[in-house]
Amino acid sequence: MKTYLKIITLLTFAAGFFSLGCPTQEALKPVSPADVQTYKSTGVVRAVDRAAGKITIDHDDIPGYMTAMQMNEAVRDPQMLDGLKANDKVEFEIERAGSKITITKITKTGEVATVNGGELYKTSCAECHGGSGEGAPKGISLLKGHALEHTEKEYVDQVTNGEGKKMPAFKDKLSPEQIAAVVKFVRGELQKDVPKEEMKEHKH
Ligand code: HEC
Numbered sequence: 001m002k003t004y005l006k007i008i009t010l011l012t013f014a015a016g017f018f019s020l021g022c023p024t025q026e027a028l029k030p031v032s033p034a035d036v037q038t039y040k041s042t043g044v045v046r047a048v049d050r051a052a053g054k055i056t057i058d059h060d061d062i063p064g065y066m067t068a069m070q071m072n073e074a075v076r077d078p079q080m081l082d083g084l085k086a087n088d089k090v091e092f093e094i095e096r097a098g099s100k101i102t103i104t105k106i107t108k109t110g111e112v113a114t115v116n117g118g119e120l121y122k123t124s125c126a127e128c129h130g131g132s133g134e135g136a137p138k139g140i141s142l143l144k145g146h147a148l149e150h151t152e153k154e155y156v157d158q159v160t161n162g163e164g165k166k167m168p169a170f171k172d173k174l175s176p177e178q179i180a181a182v183v184k185f186v187r188g189e190l191q192k193d194v195p196k197e198e199m200k201e202h203k204h
Pocket residue numbers: 121124125126127128129138139140146147148150155158159163164165166167168170182183186
């Protein structure tokens with residue numbers, strides 16, 4: 001009698017295991033309209049691929065579905081992409097059927113301010129470092145000497161926290177994105193004609 005009970009228990013267990021965990025059942029199940037879920041969220045457009053009818057969005061949390069990340073998904077109708085471009089803020093709706101995601105609605109709500117490193121340099125730095133980085137009475141040249149002995153990361157730190165007694169800290173005046181952009185401008189534009197061998201980038 002004991003053995004009999006044991007076998008029953010085992011069989012019940014095995015049956016439960018198979019009905020729950022059997023992957024083929026899941027895969028064969030057709031996606032019925034009832035399984036289509038819709039979600040809403042907001043985000044910023046990173047790229048628009050009109051030919052493929054797809055859009056890349058850095059999206060915020062999608063409640064009930066996923067946390068904030070980047071998605072590259074198809075829109076239901078390529079015409080929905082008309083007028084959309086990188087840096088547009090958007091509200092959107094997606095439909096999920098199984099693993100297939102389609103963007104069914106997308107509306108532009110604004111634009112992210114783009115950071116212009118060159119403009120920032122003119123308004124925040126040129127007074128002391130000269131319009132082309134050549135230097136001015138209140139600041140040093142960024143095109144020769146000591147200024148060339150630093151890495152881009154060190155520049156970001158110097159601009160953020162200041163340097164010596166006369167280079168002001170910008171951490172309360174500029175955002176991290178703005179500081180990154182103005183440093184990129186100094187390195188990529190102002191210093192682009194400085195010979196490589198003069199860029200020593202030593203560590204203090
Ligand atoms: C009020 C004048 C002033 C302003 C405004 C100013 N700087 Fe400076 N900066 C200086 C001086 C002076 C130094 C030299 C500091 C030292 O080494 O003691 C300096 C140093 C630097 C250095 C370090 C160079 C080295 O040799 O170590 C960098 C990089 C720099 N500035 C970038 C900038 C950028 C980018 C801006 C604008 C966001 C800016 N500065 C705005 C005066 C200024």
